[in-house]
Amino acid sequence: MKIISIICQKGGVGKTTTVVNLSTIFSKNGYKTLIIDLDPQGNVSTYLNFDKNTNEVTNSIQLLEGTTEVYPGELSENLSIIPSNKEIVRHNEEKIIGGSKIRKLKQAGFFNNFDFVFIDTPPTMSSLVQEGIAASDYYLIPTKPEFLAVEGVAQAMNFAKTTLKNIPNINPIFLGVLLNQVEKKRSSYEEFLTELEYLLGDRLLKTKISHLTEIADSPFYGKTVIDFSDESKAKIEFNKLAEEIIERVEINEKIS
Numbered sequence: 001m002k003i004i005s006i007i008c009q010k011g012g013v014g015k016t017t018t019v020v021n022l023s024t025i026f027s028k029n030g031y032k033t034l035i036i037d038l039d040p041q042g043n044v045s046t047y048l049n050f051d052k053n054t055n056e057v058t059n060s061i062q063l064l065e066g067t068t069e070v071y072p073g074e075l076s077e078n079l080s081i082i083p084s085n086k087e088i089v090r091h092n093e094e095k096i097i098g099g100s101k102i103r104k105l106k107q108a109g110f111f112n113n114f115d116f117v118f119i120d121t122p123p124t125m126s127s128l129v130q131e132g133i134a135a136s137d138y139y140l141i142p143t144k145p146e147f148l149a150v151e152g153v154a155q156a157m158n159f160a161k162t163t164l165k166n167i168p169n170i171n172p173i174f175l176g177v178l179l180n181q182v183e184k185k186r187s188s189y190e191e192f193l194t195e196l197e198y199l200l201g202d203r204l205l206k207t208k209i210s211h212l213t214e215i216a217d218s219p220f221y222g223k224t225v226i227d228f229s230d231e232s233k234a235k236i237e238f239n240k241l242a243e244e245i246i247e248r249v250e251i252n253e254k255i256s
């Protein structure tokens, strides 16, 4: 079982889009997959048409309040969700020094039924994001290819590093930076890419996700890339991304 957090304090870079599409691809490929939503916006539930106000499943607030009864909601075959709702903001400023609640549940084996757990996080530098990082084996930072995004990526990396320093005995691995919403025709793109490659080396994921209308429209239709035709660029790119993530996880498993 591997837990992967998707983090970036910048809003709208594609955290939720990445969580939702990777999770559905992984589950379709036979991996038992769980999404934990730590974002008060609750966008994952809206995207996947799941009632985030239901009392019938465990939500992420209960995880943070230390529940020991974990009953995720079923989304589809092999895919489950622990939804969030806006009440979770009361945990925003909590100090988690000394140990994350989700990490404790992980250590107690609560997520062992799953092959992969993806954690969606809010666009903040808050303890909700630290919870996600602390519980994770890996974290991934998506970004848009924009001039100011370089600074945003550096800030996200520093935030993760500080989190690792402040919480004892956690060692999640930085999986890399994902370039999302790429428009190759934009004149600044090549320059931006060169700068990011220089800064990140192989921590920049090889797979890039293009800016595509079908991705922008998909939450409205409640669709993810697995619902698209095999020729769809969005489906091809996200499938590639899923392969690269698996590869990177496998390489790290071999090393450690």
Ligand SMILES: Nc1ncnc2c1ncn2[C@@H]1O[C@H](COP(=O)(O)OP(=O)(O)OP(=O)(O)O)[C@@H](O)[C@H]1O
Pocket: 010, 011, 012, 013, 014, 015, 016, 017, 018, 039, 041, 043, 121, 122, 123, 180, 181, 182, 209, 210, 211, 212, 213, 215, 216, 217, 218, 219
């Ligand atoms: N590759 C893409 N092409 C086109 N639109 C995209 C792409 N990726 C994301 N979007 C759109 O951009 C918007 C922001 O994406 P998303 O909600 O995934 O970002 P986020 O980082 O989770 O935002 P927040 O920080 O608010 O949680 C959404 O409307 C989404 O549909």
Ligand SMILES: [Mg+2]
Pocket: 015, 016, 017, 039, 043, 120, 121
């Ligand atoms: Mg989001």
